[in-house]
Amino acid sequence: MSNKITLSDQLNSLKIVIVFLNKYKIILYLLFILSLYGYLILAISNLESGNTSIATNNPPIINTAQHINQSVVKQLEQLQNNNVTVQSLFQQARNNPF
Numbered sequence: 001m002s003n004k005i006t007l008s009d010q011l012n013s014l015k016i017v018i019v020f021l022n023k024y025k026i027i028l029y030l031l032f033i034l035s036l037y038g039y040l041i042l043a044i045s046n047l048e049s050g051n052t053s054i055a056t057n058n059p060p061i062i063n064t065a066q067h068i069n070q071s072v073v074k075q076l077e078q079l080q081n082n083n084v085t086v087q088s089l090f091q092q093a094r095n096n097p098f
Contacts, residue, residue: 021028080090
């Protein structure tokens with residue numbers, strides 16, 4: 001008995017696996033599609049649960065707003081006060097944030 005692994009032995013075992021999987025290719029395909037749909041449903045439900053926190057009074061966005069540089073805020077306010085076009089852009093952004 002030889003302990004060497006030959007290419008022909010590997011090809012023969014690969015053919016056996018392919019024949020076995022070929023019998024169940026429809027079932028494997030359906031399992032793949034169902035697992036993909038399951039992953040998408042979980043991802044969407046996680047996104048929806050994240051959106052509900054925005055609707056509450058304590059959204060996580062407020063925590064990030066504390067790190068805004070105050071000099072940038074002052075510069076934007078000065079720009080808004082000096083330019084009519086910028087004033088209208090700020091007003092439009094306040095009225096329609098989307």
